[in-house]
Amino acid sequence: MTISTTADTTRLPLNTRRATSTFGMSVLGLLTANLLPFMVIALQDSLGVSVGEAGTIMTGSLLATALACIAVTRLAEGVRRVAVARVGLAVTALGFTVAAFPLGTAVTITGVIVGGAGAGGALAASGAALAALRNPNRMSAANGLVNRAVVTLVLALIPVVGVSLGSVYGLVAGLAVALLITSGWLPAAPVTESPDPVRNPRVASTSQVRTTIAGFALLAMYAIWAISEDSLWAIAGTMGAENARLSDTALGIVLSASSAGGFAAALALILLGDRLGRALPMAVLLVVGGGLKLGTCLATDPTLYGVLLVAWNSVYLAAFLLFIATAAALDANGRFSGPSLGVYLVGTSFAPMFGGWVVQAFGYDIFGWVLGVTSWLLVVPVVLVARLSTRVENADTAARLTNHTEQESRR
Numbered sequence: 001m002t003i004s005t006t007a008d009t010t011r012l013p014l015n016t017r018r019a020t021s022t023f024g025m026s027v028l029g030l031l032t033a034n035l036l037p038f039m040v041i042a043l044q045d046s047l048g049v050s051v052g053e054a055g056t057i058m059t060g061s062l063l064a065t066a067l068a069c070i071a072v073t074r075l076a077e078g079v080r081r082v083a084v085a086r087v088g089l090a091v092t093a094l095g096f097t098v099a100a101f102p103l104g105t106a107v108t109i110t111g112v113i114v115g116g117a118g119a120g121g122a123l124a125a126s127g128a129a130l131a132a133l134r135n136p137n138r139m140s141a142a143n144g145l146v147n148r149a150v151v152t153l154v155l156a157l158i159p160v161v162g163v164s165l166g167s168v169y170g171l172v173a174g175l176a177v178a179l180l181i182t183s184g185w186l187p188a189a190p191v192t193e194s195p196d197p198v199r200n201p202r203v204a205s206t207s208q209v210r211t212t213i214a215g216f217a218l219l220a221m222y223a224i225w226a227i228s229e230d231s232l233w234a235i236a237g238t239m240g241a242e243n244a245r246l247s248d249t250a251l252g253i254v255l256s257a258s259s260a261g262g263f264a265a266a267l268a269l270i271l272l273g274d275r276l277g278r279a280l281p282m283a284v285l286l287v288v289g290g291g292l293k294l295g296t297c298l299a300t301d302p303t304l305y306g307v308l309l310v311a312w313n314s315v316y317l318a319a320f321l322l323f324i325a326t327a328a329a330l331d332a333n334g335r336f337s338g339p340s341l342g343v344y345l346v347g348t349s350f351a352p353m354f355g356g357w358v359v360q361a362f363g364y365d366i367f368g369w370v371l372g373v374t375s376w377l378l379v380v381p382v383v384l385v386a387r388l389s390t391r392v393e394n395a396d397t398a399a400r401l402t403n404h405t406e407q408e409s410r411r
Contacts, residue, residue, distance in 0.1 A: 043112075066344075090176075128338035211331070219343045254309055265314045
């Protein structure tokens with residue numbers, strides 16, 4: 001299978017091998033966050049710790065993933081990408097294999113933290129590799145679709161097998177071993193005739209300084225946005241019960257429907273590709289998402305609360321994927337897409353604490369306004385960066401096609 005979507009000769013078309021390695025490592029890197037409820041339960045049951053202590057251990061694991069991802073980003077941009085992935089996967093497999101066995105509290109905690117750090121290496125490699133694929137919008141959406149599908153399946157299977165250290169951490173370790181076999185399939189950085197085509201002055205229509213500032217600004221905004229989104233998700237259950245009188249059964253249905261909404265959002269982005277660009281969709285999603293977050297926090301009717309939560313989750317995933325697509329478009333070597341998910345996880349790590357503090361201090365109404373205004377304040381700067389990313393991507397393509405034409409004419 002090969003999917004070619006544009007005339008871009010700098011970036012590579014998607015095929016089965018590239019999809020397996022790139023999307024698979026992205027799934028692995030985010031799996032700790034997605035399996036957080038089960039991992040907390042497994043730690044409680046095995047180590048006899050409180051829910052707060054188990055949560056603290058997992059916060060440490062998530063921060064290890066985020067910081068490791070950011071730390072190795074430069075290595076993942078170029079020829080060391082596969083090596084970074086392999087080391088990260090090996091460390092993940094080792095750490096979570098140790099955590100999967102009841103070897104004592106200290107050993108288990110060490111394994112959880114080490115495994116999380118290893119996942120950061122795989123996440124950096126997959127994020128950088130994503131930038132090497134054509135049509136960042138569509139590739140980011142496909143990555144999100146695969147991630148959501150795998151996570152939905154895993155979340156359904158683990159309770160059937162039984163929640164334990166072995167079933168939760170062992171599963172992640174097994175996936176890391178499987179991905180080690182496919183690590184050589186990662187798409188390479190698009191460096192061909194010129195030593196660095198993306199940073200060659202002939203390629204970029206805007207200054208490198210401007211692109212660099214925009215890239216780091218995008219990463220900072222991504223972290224802020226992550227806190228505002230995941231703080232709502234962290235207290236969605238509590239708020240549903242206390243503020244909207246939502247039953248546990250109804251909450252489970254709402255969360256399942258939210259997952260389906262995420263599928264729909266990812267599919268829509270795959271079908272649209274780059275037809276609408278990134279600036280307009282990002283503006284709409286941030287404005288609408290802010291309104292939905294506010295509405296969810298103000299809702300006191302259980303039905304209305306459920307509908308708003310599902311709608312917000314769908315908009316959230318679409319915006320999440322477009323943030324990654326924008327980072328990928330800014331640099332085909334993955335300078336910004338590589339650390340993007342690590343930066344997101346930094347924000348995610350602090351989201352529960354932030355959400356809990358605001359709700360406790362000011363209540364759900366003010367919490368909703370804080371989340372909504374946060375999204376609305378990000379609209380203009382995010383749109384400016386998204387527009388720049390489109391110009392950089394177009395200039396990159398045009399320059400590479402010009403180089404190709406010149407080479408053909410000299411033959």
